[in-house]
Amino acid sequence: MSxxxxxxxxxxxxxxxxxxxxxxWQDTGTIVGLCDVNTTRMAYYAERIGRPVPCxxxxxYGKMLELADAVVVCTVDATHAEYVVAALxxxxxxxxxxxxxxxxxxxxxxxxxxxxxxxxxxxxFNYRYSPRNSAVRKLIGExxxxxxxxxxxxxxxxxxxxxxxxxxxxxxxxxxGGLLVHKSTHHFDLVNWWLGSAAELVFAQTDLRFYGxxxxxxxxxxxxxxxxxxxxxxxxLDISQDERLKRLYLDAEHEDGYIRDQDVFAPGVxxxxxxxxxxxxxxxxxxxxxxxxxxxFEGYRVAFNGTEGRIELEVCERSWTPPHAAVDPSxxxxxxxxxxxxxxILHRHWQEPEEVPIEQxxxxxxxxxxxxxxxxxxxxxxxxxxxxxxxxxxxRSVLVGVAANRSAxxxxxxxxxxxxxxxxxx
Numbered sequence: 001m002s003x004x005x006x007x008x009x010x011x012x013x014x015x016x017x018x019x020x021x022x023x024x025w026q027d028t029g030t031i032v033g034l035c036d037v038n039t040t041r042m043a044y045y046a047e048r049i050g051r052p053v054p055c056x057x058x059x060x061y062g063k064m065l066e067l068a069d070a071v072v073v074c075t076v077d078a079t080h081a082e083y084v085v086a087a088l089x090x091x092x093x094x095x096x097x098x099x100x101x102x103x104x105x106x107x108x109x110x111x112x113x114x115x116x117x118x119x120x121x122x123x124x125f126n127y128r129y130s131p132r133n134s135a136v137r138k139l140i141g142e143x144x145x146x147x148x149x150x151x152x153x154x155x156x157x158x159x160x161x162x163x164x165x166x167x168x169x170x171x172x173x174x175x176x177g178g179l180l181v182h183k184s185t186h187h188f189d190l191v192n193w194w195l196g197s198a199a200e201l202v203f204a205q206t207d208l209r210f211y212g213x214x215x216x217x218x219x220x221x222x223x224x225x226x227x228x229x230x231x232x233x234x235x236x237l238d239i240s241q242d243e244r245l246k247r248l249y250l251d252a253e254h255e256d257g258y259i260r261d262q263d264v265f266a267p268g269v270x271x272x273x274x275x276x277x278x279x280x281x282x283x284x285x286x287x288x289x290x291x292x293x294x295x296x297f298e299g300y301r302v303a304f305n306g307t308e309g310r311i312e313l314e315v316c317e318r319s320w321t322p323p324h325a326a327v328d329p330s331x332x333x334x335x336x337x338x339x340x341x342x343x344x345i346l347h348r349h350w351q352e353p354e355e356v357p358i359e360q361x362x363x364x365x366x367x368x369x370x371x372x373x374x375x376x377x378x379x380x381x382x383x384x385x386x387x388x389x390x391x392x393x394x395x396r397s398v399l400v401g402v403a404a405n406r407s408a409x410x411x412x413x414x415x416x417x418x419x420x421x422x423x424x425x426x
Contacts, residue, residue, distance in 0.1 A: 019048075192420070
């Protein structure tokens with residue numbers, strides 16, 4: 001039976017799902033409605049779909065739901081909850097981009113809606129499906145290093161990817177929850193999934209040290225378009241040179257006033273770019289985590305210490321970026337052009353280190369994106385790695401970030417309930 005899909009939020013993030021339903025997954029369903037605050041963006045996707053599709057303003061969201069069996073939510077993070085809850089209460093399945101939401105109150109609202117309705121709620125954590133991360137899960141599940149006692153996890157966003165959060169709506173904590181929610185939800189979910197446990201205590205320190213007005217830099221343009229340094233300053237993005245960004249954002253500004261190319265050093269940044277978090281899990285494992293959004297390279301390192309050995313995963317997604325590539329709006333898609341590699345090492349007590357092969361598939365994230373889309377549109381199969389993520393997984397990852405933000409603001413540790421789905425006392 002073909003599923004009728006509706007979309008709310010038609011920025012660039014929606015394209016992966018739209019293209020899937022127009023391509024290899026077109027046999028699973030059809031797109032029956034589009035909803036966004038901006039008619040220009042809806043027109044872009046209607047043209048991409050290649051046939052007339054009913055378009056709705058946010059106030060007409062309920063009317064669109066009447067046409068659908070499932071809804072894909074790709075709106076600004078802080079608005080996810082209202083769309084998710086309304087869709088569940090209408091009896092629909094929901095596919096929602098990470099993060100599930102941005103605060104404890106909306107986590108509770110989503111949980112209540114999910115528990116009173118039969119609809120399926122899927123959070124699209126594509127990092128679970130990346131072969132290297134799946135290989136780590138398999139090793140831990142097989143007991144390769146015994147019981148995990150500690151995890152050391154460092155994530156580096158470079159001055160292409162990291163910078164982009166500071167020129168978009170993500171730069172305002174009220175919209176995104178900050179990077180410890182918007183970005184780190186991926187990373188906290190990985191640790192939760194790898195360990196098969198939930199966080200019970202979080203302590204954090206964060207700061208804004210590089211972007212915004214963290215360091216005096218002299219006069220700066222408010223945005224990229226019309227800026228004197230356009231085309232030469234690696235921190236200024238020329239969205240007019242990318243047809244998709246131009247049509248989705250530059251050509252759509254007149255409707256909603258959203259500026260996609262704000263200067264990363266302009267005033268108004270309310271999120272952090274330098275973050276360290278300490279987490280204790282219900283199974284007694286301890287996580288030390290750091291996120292840097294202004295690194296010269298892109299990648300991550302994660303090490304697991306266990307009672308019988310150690311696992312080390314090191315991933316370089318982009319070793320460096322020349323300045324001329326940084327001003328190219330499509331540079332983020334060239335993550336392998338300037339050097340990338342990955343290595344997974346298993347250390348067992350009293351044995352030589354062993355490099356574990358990582359099997360690659362076709363498509364993004366080493367084939368992981370295709371596996372995710374299969375689970376989303378064809379339904380999850382019998383997966384021994386338990387990669388499909390539901391609302392509880394989404395809540396557990398969000399609340400680690402929420403607790404970290406609260407801890408950084410108060411200077412005190414924050415406790416969570418035993419299952420990691422609520423802040424203690426909330």
